[in-house]
Amino acid sequence: AQFISDKHGISITSNSDQHFQNGTLKLCVEGTAPVYFTYYTPLQWLKYLNLQDEHKVTKANPLTLNPGDSYEIKVYFCCHWVGFYPATLAFEFKPDLGPSSTSFHIVRFIEAQCMGSLGVELAPVAPYKPRSLPAWTPEVNCKIVDGQPPEGPLPAVIGVYTYIVINCFFCFGLFRRALLESPLSWENYTEKMQLLLYLEELQMEVDIKKYNIPNNDKEYATMVRDPVNKKLLVLEVPGVSENRPSVLRGDKLLVCPIGEKGVKYCGYVHSVQLDSVKLGFSSKLLDSFIDGMKFSVEFTVNRLTLRLQHRAAELAATKRLGKVLFPAAPAYVSQQIELPNLRLFDSKLEGNKEQSQAVQHIVAGSSKPAPYLVFGPPGTGKTVTLVEAIKQIEKTQASCHILACAPSNSAADLLCQKILDHVDDRKVYRMYASSRDPNCVPEQLKVSAGCSWECYTFPPKEELMEYRIMVTTLLTAGRLVTGGIPAGHFTHVFVDEAGHAVETECLVPLAGLLHAETGQVVLAGDPKQLGPILRSPFALKYGMGVSLLERMMNDFSLYQKDNDVFNNRYVTKLLRNYRSHPAILKIPNELFYDGELQCHADEILRNSYCNWQYLKQRGFPLIFHGVTGLDEREASSPSFFNRAEVEVLMGYVTKLLQTHSKKGLGSISPKDIGIIAPYRKQVLKIRKALEKVGKDLKLKDMNALKVGSVEEFQGQERRVILVSTVRSSPNYAEIDKKFSLGFVKNEKRFNVAVTRAKALLIVVGNPRVLNTDPTWAHFIKYCSDEGGYDGIHFTGILAEEDEDVVARLAALFIAINVQVRKTQISWKCQT
Numbered sequence: 166a167q168f169i170s171d172k173h174g175i176s177i178t179s180n181s182d183q184h185f186q187n188g189t190l191k192l193c194v195e196g197t198a199p200v201y202f203t204y205y206t207p208l209q210w211l212k213y214l215n216l217q218d219e220h221k222v223t224k225a226n227p228l229t230l231n232p233g234d235s236y237e238i239k240v241y242f243c244c245h246w247v248g249f250y251p252a253t254l255a256f257e258f259k260p261d262l263g264p265s266s267t268s269f270h271i272v273r274f275i276e277a278q279c280m281g282s283l284g285v286e287l288a289p290v291a292p293y294k295p296r297s298l299p300a301w302t303p304e305v306n307c308k309i310v311d312g313q314p315p316e317g318p319l320p321a322v323i324g325v326y327t328y329i330v331i332n333c334f335f336c337f338g339l340f341r342r343a344l345l346e347s348p349l350s351w352e353n354y355t356e357k358m359q360l361l362l363y364l365e366e367l368q369m370e371v372d373i374k375k376y377n378i379p380n381n382d383k384e385y386a387t388m389v390r391d392p393v394n395k396k397l398l399v400l401e402v403p404g405v406s407e408n409r410p411s412v413l414r415g416d417k418l419l420v421c422p423i424g425e426k427g428v429k430y431c432g433y434v435h436s437v438q439l440d441s442v443k444l445g446f447s448s449k450l451l452d453s454f455i456d457g458m459k460f461s462v463e464f465t466v467n468r469l470t471l472r473l474q475h476r477a478a479e480l481a482a483t484k485r486l487g488k489v490l491f492p493a494a495p496a497y498v499s500q501q502i503e504l505p506n507l508r509l510f511d512s513k514l515e516g517n518k519e520q521s522q523a524v525q526h527i528v529a530g531s532s533k534p535a536p537y538l539v540f541g542p543p544g545t546g547k548t549v550t551l552v553e554a555i556k557q558i559e560k561t562q563a564s565c566h567i568l569a570c571a572p573s574n575s576a577a578d579l580l581c582q583k584i585l586d587h588v589d590d591r592k593v594y595r596m597y598a599s600s601r602d603p604n605c606v607p608e609q610l611k612v613s614a615g616c617s618w619e620c621y622t623f624p625p626k627e628e629l630m631e632y633r634i635m636v637t638t639l640l641t642a643g644r645l646v647t648g649g650i651p652a653g654h655f656t657h658v659f660v661d662e663a664g665h666a667v668e669t670e671c672l673v674p675l676a677g678l679l680h681a682e683t684g685q686v687v688l689a690g691d692p693k694q695l696g697p698i699l700r701s702p703f704a705l706k707y708g709m710g711v712s713l714l715e716r717m718m719n720d721f722s723l724y725q726k727d728n729d730v731f732n733n734r735y736v737t738k739l740l741r742n743y744r745s746h747p748a749i750l751k752i753p754n755e756l757f758y759d760g761e762l763q764c765h766a767d768e769i770l771r772n773s774y775c776n777w778q779y780l781k782q783r784g785f786p787l788i789f790h791g792v793t794g795l796d797e798r799e800a801s802s803p804s805f806f807n808r809a810e811v812e813v814l815m816g817y818v819t820k821l822l823q824t825h826s827k828k829g830l831g832s833i834s835p836k837d838i839g840i841i842a843p844y845r846k847q848v849l850k851i852r853k854a855l856e857k858v859g860k861d862l863k864l865k866d867m868n869a870l871k872v873g874s875v876e877e878f879q880g881q882e883r884r885v886i887l888v889s890t891v892r893s894s895p896n897y898a899e900i901d902k903k904f905s906l907g908f909v910k911n912e913k914r915f916n917v918a919v920t921r922a923k924a925l926l927i928v929v930g931n932p933r934v935l936n937t938d939p940t941w942a943h944f945i946k947y948c949s950d951e952g953g954y955d956g957i958h959f960t961g962i963l964a965e966e967d968e969d970v971v972a973r974l975a976a977l978f979i980a981i982n983v984q985v986r987k988t989q990i991s992w993k994c995q996t
C-alpha cells in the first residue's frame with residue numbers, strides 16, 4: 166500500500182480505469198510545489214514491453230513537473246505468444262534536485278493479455294464466485310421419502326459394516342492404535358484392513374459434509390426440471406466432475422424443501438454432468454415441485470464401494486487366502502516346471518524372452534498359490550503380456566474361466582479391446598457398473614462383449630458363468646460375489662494397473678471368487694506410476710497407500726532378486742520399452758528407473774516425427790512450449806482452465822492434422838493424438854476448441870481425439886501426446902495437494918503423462934511455475950538443452966530472476982519486504 170499510493174501530489178493513472186488507451190500512462194501533478202521526475206523502470210526485465218516518453222527522462226535528465234502539469238509515458242507491448250504478462254513499474258521522483266534531497270517512489274502494476282479469437286470465445290461464462298457454505302447441522306430423525314433410482318440392478322445384499330465405525334470412534338485411542346501401528350500380518354489382516362477402511366470413511370464423511378447446503382435466507386439450493394426427462398430434477402453442484410463432492414450415478418442425496426419439517430426426500434443420482442447432477446425423486450415431491458423452490462441439501466457417502474471392500478477383507482479370511490496374500494517361498498526347490506510350448510497370438514512377444522516366459526509361467530500356473538507378478542516401467546508390454554496369457558489360457562484350457570480386471574473403466578476397456586483382437590466376442594463379457602456413463606463406452610465394446618452397457622441389467626448367473634472371459638473394474642467384480650458366482654468358478658484372476666489400486670479394492674475380485682489353492686492370480690503394474698488415491702492422512706500413514714502389488718514386491722522374498730536375478734517362476738520384470746522415442750523416455754528413465762529402461766520401440770514409428778517441420782530441433786521429437794497464461798475459474802465451479810494454453814494446443818493440433826503424408830511422416834488422424842490435462846474444466850474447454858478446429862479442417866472424426874486426465878490415460882498410448890499443465894499461479898498448490906489434482910509436485914502423475922507418447926510429445930505450461938518442482942525443472946532444462954524449448958522467453962534460473970527484482974527494488978531504496986499486491990491497477994490490451 167505504501168508504494169502504490171500516490172504521493173506528494175503526484176498521481177499515476179491510465180486514461181481509463183479498466184483499459185489502456187493507446188498504451189498511455191499519465192502522470193498528473195496536483196500539489197502546490199514542483200516535483201522532479203528522475204527515473205522510471207520496470208522491475209523485471211521485460212522483453213515484450215517498451216516504455217517511452219518524449220523528454221527521455223533519466224537521472225541525468227530529470228523533468229520538472231509543475232502543479233497542474235500532466236505528463237505521458239507510452240507503453241508498447243509486442244509479443245508473438247498468447248498469454249498473460251504482468252509487470253511492475255517503479256517511478257522515482259524528488260522534491261528538489263539538491264544533493265541531499267531524498268527520492269520517493271510510486272509503484273504500478275500493469276498486465277497485458279495477448280489472446281486470439283479462440284481465447285476470447287472460451288472466456289469465463291461468468292466471474293468466479295465460490296460458494297462458501299456455512300457449517301450446518303441437518304435435522305435428524307426425519308421421515309425419509311425414497312426416490313426413483315436409475316435403471317439397473319440395485320445394490321444387492323452385502324453386509325452393512327457400520328457397527329465398527331461407531332466402535333472405532335470411541336476405542337480408537339485405546340486398542341486401535343496398537344493395531345494400526347503393528348505390521349500387517351495374516352493374523353491381523355482383516356481387522357487392520359477394515360480399520361483402515363473405516364479411517365478412510367471417516368475422512369470421506371468429514372469431506373462430504375462441507376458441501377451440504379443449508380436452507381436459510383442467504384444460502385439455499387434450487388433445482389429445475391430436466392428438459393429431456395421431466396421426471397428428473399437438476400441440481401447444480403459445482404465441482405462434482407472433479408469429485409468435489411464425490412458423487413456417482415446411483416448415489417443418494419437428501420433434500421428438504423423450505424418450511425417442511427420432519428421429512429426429507431431422497432434423490433437418486435441418474436447422471437453426473439460437469440457442474441450438476443440429475444436426480445430421481447418420489448412423485449410426492451415431483452407433484453408439488455415448482456421451479457425455483459428452495460431446498461437444503463445433504464450429501465451422503467456412497468458406502469457401497471466401502472462395503473464391498475469390507476466384505477472382501479472378511480472373505481479373505483473365511484476363504485483362507487493366506488497363501489495368496491502372504492505367499493511363502495517354497496520350503497524346497499520343487500522340480501523344474503515344465504513350460505508349455507505356445508504359439509503366441511502376438512508374434513512380437515516371441516522376440517522378448519521375459520515376456521514369452523512370463524506367459525508360459527502364467528499358463529503353467531507355476532507360481533500357484535502365490536500371485537504371479539509382472540512389473541516394469543511404462544510401455545514395456547505388461548498389458549500385452551497379460552492379454553497374451555489370457556488368450557493362451559482361453560485357447561488351451563477348456564475348463565478355464567478368466568476374470569480380467571483393472572481399477573478404472575478406461576483401463577478395463579483397453580484390456581477388453583485387446584482381448585477381442587483374437588477371442589470370439591461371444592466368449593467375452595464386459596460388465597459395467599450402473600455408475601458408468603454409457604456415452605464413455607468405446608464404440609467397439611458397444612457392439613460386442615455382452616450388451617451390459619446398454620441397460621446395465623445382467624444376464625442370470627448361469628448365463629454369465631458360461632462366458633469364458635469376464636472383464637470388469639475391480640469394484641464391479643464385487644457384483645459377481647454378490648450374485649453368488651461360487652469361489653473357484655474363475656480359475657484365473659488378472660489385475661492390470663494393480664499399482665493404482667488400494668489393496669482392499671484389489672481384494673474384491675479375489676476374495677469370494679478365487680479358490681485359494683487352485684486359483685491363479687496375476688498382478689501387473691508399475692509402482693512408479695499412479696498409486697492408490699486416498700483421502701485420510703491416517704489411512705495413508707498406516708500403510709493403505711501401498712498397493713497389493715507393491716506390498717508383494719517389498720515384503721516377500723520370492724519376488725525379490727536372488728544373486729541379482731528375479732525368479733521368473735513368480736515374477737517378471739520387463740525393461741524393454743516398445744512405445745516411445747528414446748528422447749521421450751530419457752527423463753523418466755533417469756528419474757524413476759535408474760536408467761535401466763531400454764528403448765526397443767519400432768524405429769519407423771518412433772522416428773515418424775523426427776523431421777516434422779514444426780519441431781524446434783530436428784531429430785528431437787519433444788517440445789516444451791512455455792506459456793504464461795492465467796489459471797482461471799468461472800461461475801461457481803472450482804475447476805481451473807487456462808485459455809492461453811488451449812490456444813497454443815490448438816495451434817499444434819491444427820499443424821499436426823494439416824501435416825499430410827510426407828517423406829518419413831505418415832498422415833495422422835485424430836485417434837492418433839491424445840491431450841492430457843489435469844482439470845475437468847480444461848478438458849471441456851479443450852473439447853470445445855477441438856470442435857471448432859474439426860469444423861475448420863472439415864474433419865468428422867474429431868471425437869476420436871481423446872482428451873482426459875492422467876488417470877484416464879494410465880495404460881494408454883498415442884502416437885502424439887500433448888500435455889497442458891494449466892497451473893500458472895503458484896498460489897493454488899495447496900488446492901492441488903488437497904484434492905489430488907494437478908501436475909506440479911506430483912511425480913507419479915508427471916511420469917504417467919510424459920510416457921504415453923510414441924513419436925512426439927508436446928508439453929504446454931508455465932515454465933516459471935513448473936520450475937519450482939525439481940522433476941519439471943529437470944524436464945524443462947532437458948528440453949531447453951536439446952533445443953526443444955519454444956514459447957516465452959525463460960532463462961530457466963528462477964532464483965536469478967527473483968534476485969533481479971529484489972536487487973532492483975533495493976537499488977531504488979525500496980524496502981524489499983514489500984508484499985507486492987497484484988493487480989492494484991490493471992489494464993488489459995487485446996491484440
Ligand SMILES: Nc1ncnc2c1ncn2[C@@H]1O[C@H](COP(=O)(O)OP(=O)(O)OP(=O)(O)O)[C@@H](O)[C@H]1O
Pocket residue numbers: 513514515516517520541542543544545546547548549550691742743744879880881882
Ligand atoms: N515384445 C514386443 N515387441 C514389440 N512391441 C511390443 C512388445 N511388447 C509390447 N509392445 C508394444 O508396446 C506398447 C506398450 O505395451 P503395453 O501397453 O502392454 O505396455 P505397459 O507396460 O502395459 O505400459 P503402461 O505401464 O504404460 O501401461 C504397445 O504398443 C505394445 O503393442
